[in-house]
Structures are given as structure tokens and as C-alpha cells.
Amino acid sequence: MRLPEPFGRHIWKKKKRGSAPLIATESTMKARVHVMLKDGVLDPQGEAVRHALGGLGFDGVEKVRQGKVIELDLADGTSEDTVREMCEKLLANTVIESYQIELS
């Protein structure tokens, strides 16, 4: 069930028989993007979760908002501006959604 990983495959192809184990010189960076509905935009999914939690006997749940989180493995050196452009163009609908970027 595991997806083939381009990074791993690449290293495997470069390894020569009998040579010492390759140390990966090509590193990756990770970005995590949170996409949430803006305040004031109705969130039926979050409302459904709040209602269901109440039905299960969890008291004190006052508000629930549900959003998306997208984890990206990027080539090293990718700038935050590039990730921001990905958000603006594809990952978030900026009319109703806001996004936060975490790089690591």
C-alpha cells in the first residue's frame, strides 16, 4: 500500500554495486499548511462535529471549526514565498479561507 517515493528511488538508482552505502546529499524540507474557513463563514462540518460530540456526552464543547492540513515534502531551498504562491493558486480559496504556513 505504500506509495513509491521518488526520493528513495533516486538514491537507489545511483547506488553502485559494491560501493559504500550512499549518504543522501539531497535533502528535503517540510512545509505544513493549515487552511481554515475565515471567521464569519458558516462551517457546517464543524457544527456537525460539535453536535455529535454533544450527543456522545461531551459537555462544554462551545465551538468547533474544521479545516484542512496539507503536509508538503519540498526540495531543499524552496522559499516561503513559493509555498505562499501554492496556497494562493491552489491550496486555499482565499475568498472564504485563510491559511498559515509552517516551514521546518
Added chain:
Amino acid sequence: MRLPEPFGRHIWKKKKRGSAPLIATESTMKARVHVMLKDGVLDPQGEAVRHALGGLGFDGVEKVRQGKVIELDLADGTSEDTVREMCEKLLANTVIESYQIELS
């Protein structure tokens, strides 16, 4: 479009005419739950995002995983164990999903 907030309504009802502005004594805590598909579980949404980013000209996107983030406003004093129980019972399908809890 803003949902009525039970917390705000409660305070409003308690306020007496002519009295000093009420200071909220009942405070809330926030929990953020990340739900991601476990490693090895096929993520077609993430795959679609990766493909679309490639199509938009973003190079170097090696892997994308998409998950959910759920933000909960809880009554003060709710324990992490309670949030964990919410995850186990409702928020995550623990057969294929893992979750992370952040309290603040």
C-alpha cells in the same frame, strides 16, 4: 453569517442594566487536533494536490499528505484525556488515521 456563540450569549443574559461591564470569569481553552492518514495508507487527495502543483509549474514537490485539523473551544479544565477520548470515539478513524492533540 456569524454563528451565535453560546458563551457570548450567556454573558449577555447575566449583565444587569446599569451595572459595570461584566468581566468574563468563565474562560475557555482551545484544543487543536490534527488527523492524518497513517503512513502506508493511500492518500488520493494528497496525490491529486501533488499532481496539480506539478501541473502549475511548481517543481520539487516530492510528497503531499492531506489531513484534517479540528479546532475546539472547550470549557476550562477539560483534560487532554477527554480530548483523546473525543478523537478515539469520533474525530479520527484510528484504523487508518493517526491524531495529534495540541492544547493551549
